[in-house]
Amino acid sequence: MQQQHRTDSATPRRRRRTGRLTGLAAATAAVIGLSTLSGTGAHAADNPYERGPAPTQSSIEALRGPYAVSQTSVSSLAVTGFGGGTIYYPTSTADGTFGAVAISPGFTAYESSIAWLGPRLASQGFVVFTIDTNTTMDQPASRGDQLLAALDYLTQRSSVRGRVDATRLGVMGHSMGGGGSLEAAKDRPSLQAAIPLTPWNLDKTWSEVRTPTLIFGADGDTIAPVSSHAEPFYQNLPSSLDKAYLELNNATHFTPNSNDTTIAKYSISWLKRFIDNDTRYEQFLCPLPRPSLTIEEYRGNCPHTS
Template sequence: MRSPVLNRSGPRRLALVVLTALAAVIAGLVVARPASAQENPYERGPDPTVQSVAAQRGTFATASVNVGAGHGFKSGVIYYPTDTGQGTFGAIAVVPGYTATWAAEGAWMGHWLASFGFVVIGIDTNSTTDWDDARGAQLLAALDYLTGQSPVRDRVDPNRLGVMGHSMGGGGAINAAMNRPSLQAAIPFAPASFSQNMSNVHVPTMIMGARDDGTVTHSALTTLYNSKPATTEAAYVSLTGGGHGFSTWGNTEVTRRVIPWLKIWIDNDTRYTRFMCPALADTTGVASYSHTCGFEPGGTGEPTEGGQILGAASNRCIDVPGTTNGTQAQLWDCSAQRSGQTWIRTTAGELRVNGKCLDAEGAGTVDGTRAIVWDCHGGANQRWNVNADGTITNAQSGKCLDADSRGTANGTRIILWTCNGGTNQRWALR
């Protein structure tokens, strides 16, 4: 009987199989990382958990610098991540409430927010009795200083900014969002919004209040929340307790909602959407929650396609004969030599030409609103749906791009009008 022959290649082959399988597992783990980690240039920090968003400290080391008077507000403190290896950070301006100071009311949140990857400027107002509109103007002045003159301006992305405030300062945050629709997020705490409601706010806004607040009541905040446009991304978190001053101390019931909101809208970080949609992942201390989920940030506005926009009735192109804000869009003979006919459609729903965005003038929603160009700011009046039936509708109003009075001649104005199926409302991107 012959002795069995030892196959010396067997162990080697087995090792090769094991190594190959292990490599496949590792490759699968790499591929399985969330797409946002590869595609979102604004993502900062590790993958979040319910515990991490409720923490009093994030993962970034922080520092601070004082700001003196002379910049449109009384004084302030800037808090910032010391990390310089991950690019720029989004930023938030924060203002305290009526008669309050930053040191007494808001300073607790400065290093906390910065440790999660934001630059923060907390301010004192020119007068502690400044009204909500004055506080809104000072929040915007603080952001302008932060991005244009401050010693940390090179750490800040000027296109990713937000505002927060408490009480009269919360009303200030609403005022700032109303007056600067390019902001990416607003968080008013128990807002005393006496000079305005939210009917002209298009910035993603999360109201927070306490059900036992006798100063700014749950009923008042519900009315305020319901005044927002239907197209505005928003949420209203009503806490079970804490009174009017719930946000003026290191309250984790605040932190676990604020961090996801800022990350979603300022950093376009969809890793945090699950904490807010389709419901709160952590309902600790929450009496009620209203929202407009699903909270899909607009992205970076990267171009997807470009070309001319041809009118079905006129066989002429939508043309912008200038580059200044307010220039009227019109019909004109199609020509590859006219730069005002080269439109770029972006992932954010914009239609861009010569570096400007097609804009429903004054955020108008009525028939006859002019279609103009304006500096891009991310507002709903600058977002457009290109539909399968050839219409182009405004995201804010739902109205159609229309060649005025069914005109077909050069110079015919482009306006918004109720969609009616006319050929003067049908367009082809080519």
């Protein structure tokens, strides 16, 4: 297990000077300056990709985030390279463009099995594309190609392409779709985040991946046991990569198919941290989360480097 590191970076307060009027004016100006810098406007100016209010534990655990969500269906007849799906997106355009995530279902499964992630993630400030695959029997390499095809459609041809920042994209997937998200990250290093959910893949080595990756395993998974899938995937990602492994406690291979707060809160934090470069979410990832009623184990590198 990697060592947990914590870096405290509290900013010391300036002491208020007394005495001459000029000194008081200078101190007052300094206080105003510090106050302004700590505001959301200045923070957002430092990071133009930041979206939404400052997060709290309750906000990332909520069933819905601060954005109202709309959705549009995409017919399989209107696309090539994947099986269509549903796009969920923040209704308002006031904040400009958003990062986007494509999500694949698992073996023999349909989009409906991962549909809960659509509105839950979109309401936090992402465009989310939950897809169907060409066939329910597609293997991980094919699912990886289909995730990339879905992102290309989303950014180039979809009715919401103007709402998406094509430089800030990620992939997720369940089971073989999770294995597919690793394949997509390997094939397209420009992706900003990958989140495999109880992933399955015969390939165990992922030294080529350059995308920050959070892998979810389940302690009771008998279809893709963590000992032969999620754990070796994590271990064989580059040691220099921003990566994490969260093993769900009292969970099964199919836990990601139902609305799950632990999956949601850490997925949101990971996507915000790496797609939006939003360091306000670092607090939920570092220091490393400790074992709990829902977390069997968490491994990762802290602090994050990118």
